[in-house]
Amino acid sequence: MAKLRSVHHLALTVTDVDRSVPWYARVLELEEFTRRDDTETGLCKVVLRSPGEEFAVVLVQHADTGRRSFDERRTGLDHVAFKVSSHAELAEWEDRLDEYGVHFTRATPSRTLVGSTAIVFRDPDGIQLEIWADPEL
Known part of the structure; x- marks a missing residue:
């Protein structure tokens, strides 16, 4: 069986992709690579890459996130x-x-x-x- 080598990307759900993309780009020096807006489902995904393209962070905005803040005590991402x-x-x-x-x-x-x-x-x-x-x- 082939061994896993690294993480390809990390996808994070955000409440407002247009607010989060500039923050990640400015603070973490990630660069917007591609964006996909699906008008039918209301889903928006933005792929941000590190300058050396060593990893990617995908910011995902769902049509209805409930606008709740993140809580690491819920099952899922810590x-x-x-x-x-x-x-x-x-x-x-x-x-x-x-x-x-x-x-x-x-x-x-x-x-x-x-x-x-x-x-x-x-x-x-x-x-x-x-x-x-x-x-x-």
Whole structure:
């Protein structure tokens, strides 16, 4: 059996794709690659790619989301964690989030993986996002 190599994309349901796309593009430096609007179903999907096309985030707006904020305590997605190469790069992300006025927790040691540190913040719909730096060897 062939082994899985990586995650192709991550799809997140948002309440307003036109509000979320600029936020993800500005804050996380993702680039809009393609957009599909289905007028029959009211579904809109926007594919955002990382600059090196290493991964994609798909923002999905359904016709009726109920306009509720994200809650990681419901069954489904808990959070999304991105990885950087070093603790110095993590500090650069703190500066970037500060610059864009994004509320976040400063890099704190992980209770899950000893030696790792993470920044935690939320997108416009309250989806928890993290940026991690693993132990430097």
